[in-house]
Amino acid sequence: xxxxxxxxxxxxxxxxxxxxxxxxxxxxxxxxxxxxxxxxxxxxxxxxxxxxxxxxxxxxxxxxxxxxxxxxxxxxxxxxxxxxxxxxxxxxxxxxxxxxxxxxxxxxxxxxxxxxxxxxxxxxxxxxxxxxxxxxxxxxxxxxxxxxxxxxxxxxxxxxxxxxxxxxxxxxxxxxxxxxxxxxxxxxxxx
Numbered sequence: 001x002x003x004x005x006x007x008x009x010x011x012x013x014x015x016x017x018x019x020x021x022x023x024x025x026x027x028x029x030x031x032x033x034x035x036x037x038x039x040x041x042x043x044x045x046x047x048x049x050x051x052x053x054x055x056x057x058x059x060x061x062x063x064x065x066x067x068x069x070x071x072x073x074x075x076x077x078x079x080x081x082x083x084x085x086x087x088x089x090x091x092x093x094x095x096x097x098x099x100x101x102x103x104x105x106x107x108x109x110x111x112x113x114x115x116x117x118x119x120x121x122x123x124x125x126x127x128x129x130x131x132x133x134x135x136x137x138x139x140x141x142x143x144x145x146x147x148x149x150x151x152x153x154x155x156x157x158x159x160x161x162x163x164x165x166x167x168x169x170x171x172x173x174x175x176x177x178x179x180x181x182x183x184x185x186x187x188x189x190x191x
Contacts, residue, residue, distance in 0.1 A: 015158030
């Protein structure tokens with residue numbers, strides 16, 4: 001059975017995105033290359049990325065052009081290549097096609113598709129952003145690991161990561177603090 005890991009940045013008050021969709025909800029993040037390096041999936045442990053339509057749009061517009069940008073920093077280009085090579089499973093009712101390599105579009109119920117993905121052969125599965133998808137998969141206990149990058153900001157308002165989710169337990173597996181004030185918390189679902 002393949003393992004699903006959710007990775008999201010959250011503010012101290014529990015928001016994973018701002019209400020500013022123009023910035024794809026990321027206008028309050030405290031950037032830190034050390035944090036980015038610590039959570040990279042380039043070790044081959046993950047080969048599939050689950051995204052909702054809004055998060056996918058942001059990823060596609062940011063990462064796909066980096067592949068052909070000669071001014072892109074080497075580290076950013078490496079992330080763009082990594083994301084491009086991953087199978088991207090995108091849940092969107094509006095989008096019907098994509099030009100970004102290795103993208104599969106679904107308008108089905110995420111939990112049904114993800115159950116099939118988990119049963120297939122392959123490396124781990126990563127989900128980033130995609131709050132409504134996270135909520136659905138969390139409600140059905142389909143996410144095995146939760147990696148939260150807690151950013152040292154009180155956002156005040158925004159999009160709650162677990163807005164429509166019933167209570168469930170997690171076991172803390174690891175914490176890592178950074179000079180930037182960011183903290184990575186790695187939790188495992190209690191079964």
